[in-house]
Amino acid sequence: MGVQFRGTMQRSPVPIMSAPQRQIITWNQVPGPARLASSRQQVEEVARARMPARAVVVDDHPLFRRAARDLMERGGGFRVVGEAGSGREGLELAFALQPDLVLLDVRLGDMDGIGALRRLREAGVGLRVAVITASRDPAHLQAALRAGADGYLLKNAEPHALLAQLRRVVAGQLVLAEGLGESLARSIRDDGGCVAMDLVGLTSRERQILECIAAGHSNRKIAAELQISDATVKVHVKHLLKKLGLHSRVEAALWCLEQRRRRSF
Numbered sequence: 001m002g003v004q005f006r007g008t009m010q011r012s013p014v015p016i017m018s019a020p021q022r023q024i025i026t027w028n029q030v031p032g033p034a035r036l037a038s039s040r041q042q043v044e045e046v047a048r049a050r051m052p053a054r055a056v057v058v059d060d061h062p063l064f065r066r067a068a069r070d071l072m073e074r075g076g077g078f079r080v081v082g083e084a085g086s087g088r089e090g091l092e093l094a095f096a097l098q099p100d101l102v103l104l105d106v107r108l109g110d111m112d113g114i115g116a117l118r119r120l121r122e123a124g125v126g127l128r129v130a131v132i133t134a135s136r137d138p139a140h141l142q143a144a145l146r147a148g149a150d151g152y153l154l155k156n157a158e159p160h161a162l163l164a165q166l167r168r169v170v171a172g173q174l175v176l177a178e179g180l181g182e183s184l185a186r187s188i189r190d191d192g193g194c195v196a197m198d199l200v201g202l203t204s205r206e207r208q209i210l211e212c213i214a215a216g217h218s219n220r221k222i223a224a225e226l227q228i229s230d231a232t233v234k235v236h237v238k239h240l241l242k243k244l245g246l247h248s249r250v251e252a253a254l255w256c257l258e259q260r261r262r263r264s265f
Contacts, residue, residue, distance in 0.1 A: 053170045056082040056097060058090030058116070059105040059132075064155070068103060075163040077170075087111035091119055099127060101170050106133040106140060114140075114147050121148040130169045141180060146247040151175035172218035174250045206240040209233060213249050214256040 055078050057068045065083045072078035082097050084090035087108040094102050102120070106113040117129055130151035131144045144152050151169040153162060154177040161178070168175045202210065205226075212222040219233045226233075237249065246252050 052077055052079040053100040054079055054081045054097070055101040055103060056080070056084065056090065056093050056099045057103045058084045058087070058093075058108070058113070059103075060085050060107070060109045061105075064105075071159050071163060072166065075159075077163075077167055085109070087113065087116040091116055094120060094125060094127065095123070098125070101166065102127060102129045103166070104129055104131050106131055106135060106144070114143050117144065117147045117149060128169050128172075130166060130175070136180065141176075142251075145250045148248070152180060153177050154180075172220070173216045174253065176250065202240055202243060206236050206243070209236045210240055210252060210256050213237070214253040216253070 052073075055072060057065050057072075057080055059065050059068070062085065065085070069080040069083065072080055078101075081099055082093040084093050087110050090102070090104065090108075093099075104113045104117060108116070113131055113133075117131065120127070120129060128150045129148065130153055131149045132153045132155055133140065134155045135141075136154070141152050151165060151174070153165055153175070157165070157177060165175050165177070208226060209222055212225065217225070219230050219237070223230045223233045237252075241247065241249075241252060244252060244255060246255060
């Protein structure tokens with residue numbers, strides 16, 4: 001007979017190895033193309049914010065071009081990548097270099113700065129344009145804004161003030177030299193091109209966007225604040241300008257401020 005064992009067989013304890021922990025990723029945590037694109041955009045925006053803005057100076061006076069270049073580069077935040085003494089040369093540089101900013105004189109030898117500005121806008125070049133001049137004439141101011149200027153600045157401004165205004169233009173704001181806002185508002189009012197607020201039939205959303213424009217906000221900032229897309233903001237801006245009988249965001253902003261002074265908005 002074979003050997004028989006009675007009772008419970010004793011076994012030596014065997015250590016139990018725990019299974020390796022795995023991180024479970026849900027579907028909505030997987031970085032999709034849109035999220036990756038958004039991340040890349042944020043990285044690019046941070047990089048651009050740390051880099052000096054690339055600028056082209058267009059003026060028919062060499063002395064002013066040199067002074068402007070020195071002010072912008074020594075003051076920080078700008079790198080002048082091109083200079084032109086005529087409208088034709090300025091357009092060529094703007095198309096070729098695609099700078100962040102064009103500082104454009106109104107009076108040029110071969111064409112006026114307003115004509116050059118219209119050419120840039122018609123070509124759809126996405127850059128900021130600051131018109132600089134010695135003229136305070138409201139007619140010149142309106143012409144520049146209607147042609148698509150992002151700023152209307154004066155040559156006799158204090159250097160530090162001019163530099164600050166240029167920085168605001170690059171940041172996406174609509175900038176007028178000190179003292180010109182009231183002049184433009186009066187000109188718009190006397191021109192008869194706009195109608196009273198209670199007659200234009202603005203929607204509540206259009207009123208919100210008009211308030212943001214008056215505060216100097218860019219389309220991107222308005223979109224973020226109201227939680228809508230940039231494209232939707234553009235459509236609303238187009239509609240409200242048509243209803244108001246105005247031609248530019250600057251005119252709309254100043255008209256809005258004028259309405260506030262007259263009555264509660």
